[in-house]
Amino acid sequence: MIKKYEVSEIDCAVCAGKIEDAIKKIDGVKSAMLNFITETLTVEADEAEFKRIEKEIIKAGRKTERDFELREI
Amino acid sequence: MTKRQRKCLYKILISAVLIFISAIFIKDEYVKIPLLCTAYILSGFKVICSAIRKIFSRQLFDEEILMSVATAGALILNEFSEAAMVMTLYQLGELFQSVAVGKSRKSIKDMMKLKADFATVIRGGKEVKVIPEEILKGETILVIPGEKVAVDGIIEEGYSLFDSSSLTGESIPRELKAGDCVFSGMINIQSPVKIKTKSVYTESTVAKILNLVETSSLYKSQSEKFITKFSRKYTPCVFFASLLTAVIPTLVFGQSFLVWLRRALVFLIVSCPCALVISVPLSFFGAIGAASKQGVLIKGSEYIETLSKTTTIAFDKTGTITKGEFSVSKICALGISEEKLLEITAYAESFSNHPIALSIIKEYGREIHKERIKNVVTIHGKGISAEIDGKRVLAGSRQLLADNEIEIPYNNDDSTYVYVAYDNDAAGFILMEDKVKENACESLYALKKAGIKRIVMLTGDNEKTALKVQKEVGIDEVYAELLPQDKVEKVIEMKKEGVTAFAGDGINDAPVLSCVDIGFAMGALGSDAAVEAADIVIMNDDLSLLGRTIALSKKTMKIVRQNIALSLGVKFGVMALSILGFDNMYAAIFADVGVMVIAVLNAMRMMKQKRVVA
Numbered sequence: 001m002i003k004k005y006e007v008s009e010i011d012c013a014v015c016a017g018k019i020e021d022a023i024k025k026i027d028g029v030k031s032a033m034l035n036f037i038t039e040t041l042t043v044e045a046d047e048a049e050f051k052r053i054e055k056e057i058i059k060a061g062r063k064t065e066r067d068f069e070l071r072e073i
Numbered sequence: 074m075t076k077r078q079r080k081c082l083y084k085i086l087i088s089a090v091l092i093f094i095s096a097i098f099i100k101d102e103y104v105k106i107p108l109l110c111t112a113y114i115l116s117g118f119k120v121i122c123s124a125i126r127k128i129f130s131r132q133l134f135d136e137e138i139l140m141s142v143a144t145a146g147a148l149i150l151n152e153f154s155e156a157a158m159v160m161t162l163y164q165l166g167e168l169f170q171s172v173a174v175g176k177s178r179k180s181i182k183d184m185m186k187l188k189a190d191f192a193t194v195i196r197g198g199k200e201v202k203v204i205p206e207e208i209l210k211g212e213t214i215l216v217i218p219g220e221k222v223a224v225d226g227i228i229e230e231g232y233s234l235f236d237s238s239s240l241t242g243e244s245i246p247r248e249l250k251a252g253d254c255v256f257s258g259m260i261n262i263q264s265p266v267k268i269k270t271k272s273v274y275t276e277s278t279v280a281k282i283l284n285l286v287e288t289s290s291l292y293k294s295q296s297e298k299f300i301t302k303f304s305r306k307y308t309p310c311v312f313f314a315s316l317l318t319a320v321i322p323t324l325v326f327g328q329s330f331l332v333w334l335r336r337a338l339v340f341l342i343v344s345c346p347c348a349l350v351i352s353v354p355l356s357f358f359g360a361i362g363a364a365s366k367q368g369v370l371i372k373g374s375e376y377i378e379t380l381s382k383t384t385t386i387a388f389d390k391t392g393t394i395t396k397g398e399f400s401v402s403k404i405c406a407l408g409i410s411e412e413k414l415l416e417i418t419a420y421a422e423s424f425s426n427h428p429i430a431l432s433i434i435k436e437y438g439r440e441i442h443k444e445r446i447k448n449v450v451t452i453h454g455k456g457i458s459a460e461i462d463g464k465r466v467l468a469g470s471r472q473l474l475a476d477n478e479i480e481i482p483y484n485n486d487d488s489t490y491v492y493v494a495y496d497n498d499a500a501g502f503i504l505m506e507d508k509v510k511e512n513a514c515e516s517l518y519a520l521k522k523a524g525i526k527r528i529v530m531l532t533g534d535n536e537k538t539a540l541k542v543q544k545e546v547g548i549d550e551v552y553a554e555l556l557p558q559d560k561v562e563k564v565i566e567m568k569k570e571g572v573t574a575f576a577g578d579g580i581n582d583a584p585v586l587s588c589v590d591i592g593f594a595m596g597a598l599g600s601d602a603a604v605e606a607a608d609i610v611i612m613n614d615d616l617s618l619l620g621r622t623i624a625l626s627k628k629t630m631k632i633v634r635q636n637i638a639l640s641l642g643v644k645f646g647v648m649a650l651s652i653l654g655f656d657n658m659y660a661a662i663f664a665d666v667g668v669m670v671i672a673v674l675n676a677m678r679m680m681k682q683k684r685v686v687a
Contacts, residue, residue, distance in 0.1 A: 012347060
């Protein structure tokens, strides 16, 4: 299953790259793509695991960009 | 500006005022130092907190850490005003970056504003407002003037003009009536229409275009990949270089540690690779956005880079260089007038929907009284026999007339000749022709001017027709009577001699499109197969867009190269100077922030231009 999110408060392209790498390493994430310019994050994972994964995405994001936010679209 | 940005701006302003006051009015060190420390903490508190957190989570080479270390170094050196100033300027640079990125994001998002916010669906006789995702296939939606069409469909009722400029870049509105296809993203500009939807939102044209733009970051150009790799190695390298600058001269040559520490701090300050990391993808994205405004979809920055190096373009003939629709080019009548010949042929063909029949009827242009026609028989592969006003009319190939023992004194066995017999006697022929597109000649010339060395035409058509087209529009080489697999072979041969692009209508050319360096699909609006197979999709069938897109790709690469050269040049310059004794931290931070500003502004030029002249 693929879910799309809108992310906010990423100002720096290097940070976006770091966050993308961190999300890819989360257990259960099959693929992840963070588009810095359109501020969209696409994540593929099993439906049952999304709740936990979302929490971990936010945690990973805030490690690099302290105001990182996530909204499903 | 967002709320967060405004808050940041206030902090910067207060810090700046404090630094200014302490520099001009206050002489007493005991007042000066607390003032400067307040300014430093005000602008840098968040940076330092975040830096400490990052050290604990082992993200060592981060610009916030670099800035914290650099300013902490300045504090150790008792340079309070420099520490406060560097932190404030750094925050100002960050703020500018955030505003600039926000602005360019907005202008790109505006370009992509193809999706309707809501749609009016007629359910059970009532009008219901829903979001596009909730519309089902086969429902009826009402689109009033000024509204965007939410999903693809067919007009059920009504007639209107539609603005498709955001999809195809065409400025002339399309006239659409009941039975015509409407694509999502078009804007109704005249009168209300009812549309029967033929797809759900996620399968509609708009969703596909938006998806394509969003996933374009998957196909990254070499330059972008280089920058990403570079920035990962660059920051740690600078960090160690700065450490060595501080330590080696002191330990090995016994020079003053404080002097070299200052120089090392300058190193740290210019270490942020952000100017590159932001401006390069921004230039590419700007180019993709600018192209999409003209109805050209580029699937990723990789293709912009390759396109800028293209030297050979191969074209398909029918539908790409020619219009792909037939028109009457010559009428030759025997025994009856030319008007009469056209009239009886149009009548005979009036029950057919073959492209040639349709063009003859269009050329005739008057109403057809079907009661005058009787006994219409289609003779498969040969033509039509019908009775008009009681007299027999045959229209079709020479063979059709020969089968009916009618001699015709012409000898052209081309499928584009329609031979006609009237009342059992030869009546002449109508020659049909697929005309070359009006701007084909200029467009191909523009390609040459944009740096294309070799223009080739590949066609399945016979050699005579192909050579005629070649003469008309100026193509370097022509290969005729090719089967689809022959086209693939030819293209592979061409690739050996230079980067090769292919332009076709995308429907029959999928194998060729998939094996060239750059595949263009033309006239692709509404054709999923074409969008799928090509690297660059031209929504309408305007040939001049090819040259414009190539010019755009070259301009993008120029801006990217300028930005790389400028950023690296200034950074390495400042580093070299700092080793030679330049230790002004203000100048260093100005160099860092200034370069980023220039690079971002330069990249934003890509977005500003509406039309690129080839």
